[in-house]
Amino acid sequence: MNKVLITGITGFLGSHIAEVLISRGISVVGLKRKNSDIWRCEEFKDKIEWVDILDNGSFINQLVNHSFDTIIHSAWIGVEANDRNNWIEQIKNVTFFVELLEAAKILEVKKIIFLGSQAEYGAINSKISEDFETNALNAYAATKLACLEILKSFSSINNINWIWLRLFSVFGEKENTNWLIPSLIKSMLSKSKIDLTLGQQKYAYLYVKDFAEIMAKIVIKDIESGIYNISSNEVRTIKSVMEDIKNIVNPEFILNFGALQYRSGQSMHMEGDMQKVMAQIGKIEFSNYDIALQSTLKYYLKK
Structure with a gap:
């Protein structure tokens, strides 16, 4: 039976991964900062072995007191748009990752799963495979790619x-x-009302619960080392998504499309080809978009 360490477990993605793994009977160790709010994990917090990062940033000594064979690294400093070109903040992620790898070596970890980003590809205007050339356009993407090279060599x-x-x-x-x-x-x-661009950008929006199910398969199955796209299998324009939300939340709300210009270098079609990962884990059953969106909106409207 797998035992998995999850960094970033208190975040949006990490918490959903943890919930699905726990439901599969997989033991989870959660690495977090002392002051992290664990509200996303509230319903299953007692089923997690929590490990706190010390005030000085150290965590290796704490981790080595726990045994796990897999690491899912989803923690990242500076994911917000305003922080993506903050090189000083972004480079902290490299140091953290190297320390995590030291713990992996001590504990003889067998598998490391790292959450990279489509941002590593730069501007995207089509459905792309993993062979698409990378082109880091900000510190966030460049630092991700630096960690990729470190991971490949270390592994x-x-x-x-x-x-x-x-x-x-x-x-x-x-x-x-x-x-x-x-x-x-x-x-x-x-x-x-709200002012917007024309909203013609086409994005492959993946429901987070589908993402978590994909992650569970990657943890459980024997996967060849490599780079894999994780994406929905269908695209929608931002305009259509916003109109769907408007029709449920407030039909009278004005979406003023065309009032703003696209930013320079705007990606107009962002979709990842999933054939490579499906060859490893099998066919993926994606949720119905309308049902997933309704469930998402119901959650936020309750809040």
């Missing part, structure tokens, strides 16, 4: 199975309030 030297997941757009319950859906709901309940 090769220490005979570790490494899985790098380039994650595309995800939506669902328990996001931070400044992300698209919760922030849009807030605007629809407190304002009369």
Whole structure:
């Protein structure tokens, strides 16, 4: 039976991963900062072995008191748009990751799963495979790619199975309030209109519960080391998604499309080809988009 360490377990993605793994009977160790709010894990917090990072940032000595054969690294400093070009903050992620690898070596970890990002590809305007050339356009993407090279070398030297997941757009319950859906709901309940671009960008929006199910398969199955896209299998324009939300939350709300210009270098079609990962874990059953969106909106409207 697998035992998995999850970094970033108190976050949007990490908490959903933990919930699914626990439901599969997989033991979970959660690494967090002392002052982290564990509200996303409230319903299953007693089933997690919690490990706190010390005030000085140290955690290796705490981790080595626990045994696990797999690491899911989802923690990351500076995911917000305003922080993505903060090199000083972004580089802290490299130091943290190297320390995590030291713990992995001591505990003879067999598999490391790292949550990368579609941002590593740079500007995207089509459905792309993992062979698409990387092009880091900010500190966030560059630091992710630096960690990828470190992971490949470290894993090769220490005979570790490494899985790098380039994650595309995800939506669902328990996001931070400044992300698209919760922030849009807030605007629809407190304002009369919002100015937007034309909203023609096409994104493959993956429901977070589907993402967590994919992660469970990657943990359980024997996967070849490598880079894998994680994406929905269908695209929707931002305009259509916003209109779907409006029709449920506040049909009278005005979405003023075309009032703003696209930013320079705007990606207009962001979708990852999933054939490579499905060849490893089998066919993926994606949730019905309308049902997933309704469930997501119901969650935020209750809040």
